[in-house]
Amino acid sequence: MPATKPEMVEYLEELFAPLGAVDAALLFGGWVLRSGGRAFAVILDGTLYFRVDAGLRERLAALGSRPFVYAKAGRTVTVGRFMSAPDADADDAGALLAWARRSLAAEFRPRRSGRIAGAGSRAHAAGGDR
Numbered sequence: 001m002p003a004t005k006p007e008m009v010e011y012l013e014e015l016f017a018p019l020g021a022v023d024a025a026l027l028f029g030g031w032v033l034r035s036g037g038r039a040f041a042v043i044l045d046g047t048l049y050f051r052v053d054a055g056l057r058e059r060l061a062a063l064g065s066r067p068f069v070y071a072k073a074g075r076t077v078t079v080g081r082f083m084s085a086p087d088a089d090a091d092d093a094g095a096l097l098a099w100a101r102r103s104l105a106a107e108f109r110p111r112r113s114g115r116i117a118g119a120g121s122r123a124h125a126a127g128g129d130r
Contacts, residue, residue: 012043015093019040040100048084051081052103052106060086063086068083
């Protein structure tokens with residue numbers, strides 16, 4: 001039997017509908033929000049967190065947003081890929097939608113690995129591609 005979605009999840013699915021089809025799925029005791037199969041936000045402990053890159057993380061931190069943190073094995077783990085929605089925007093549907101758009105754009109920006117193609121491969125390490 002599918003889990004009943006909390007009111008907050010249903011509200012955010014509707015709010016973010018302009019992004020395209022938005023679906024919510026259970027994730028580690030919370031919910032993940034996706035558009036077009038792309039995860040852009042999670043709801044954990046009643047808090048909305050956007051998935052971010054370094055630039056978006058800095059913008060949100062400047063507005064007082066916090067990274068997602070949890071306790072594990074007696075220590076605190078900080079997940080820098082997820083930042084809370086700014087408190088000042090909590091009741092501003094337009095602002096939340098704008099942050100969601102930024103999150104989608106940030107999430108799927110190509111990453112630069114810094115690796116040279118082939119470096120680290122077994123053939124390269126063994127001198128097999130000389």
